Amino acid sequence: xxxILVIRRHSLSRADAKQAAEAIAxxxxxxxxxxxxxxxxxxxxxxxxGVNGSLLLDEGQVTVRVRLGWLLIxxxxxxxxxxxxxxxxHFSEH
Numbered sequence: 001x002x003x004i005l006v007i008r009r010h011s012l013s014r015a016d017a018k019q020a021a022e023a024i025a026x027x028x029x030x031x032x033x034x035x036x037x038x039x040x041x042x043x044x045x046x047x048x049x050g051v052n053g054s055l056l057l058d059e060g061q062v063t064v065r066v067r068l069g070w071l072l073i074x075x076x077x078x079x080x081x082x083x084x085x086x087x088x089x090h091f092s093e094h
Contacts, residue, residue, distance in 0.1 A: 002073050004053075004066040004080050010091045017057050018042075020090040025055070027086070062091060 010017060021044055025036040028046065036046040044055040050069035055062065064083055068076060 002068045004076060004083065006064045006083050008062050008087050008091060009060055010062060012091060017062060021055055021057060023090050024086050
């Protein structure tokens, strides 16, 4: 109930997918004071008060898992929509 899981297919190269993931993470850091770090070449962790999660890059697929604190559960649907919007902007082919 307090978790968001988004799995999206993409056709970006690994380098372009990582660049897109970095752009998403930086935008979230700038807009929502989210801290993030790359754990390895394919896994990015992010966190802030009430939210933590990870982004995993696979060949042709990106997976985002977000765990919400109790105070943010009422905003789950809006947050999930925002995640899809970010994917549409950053993981679409140009």
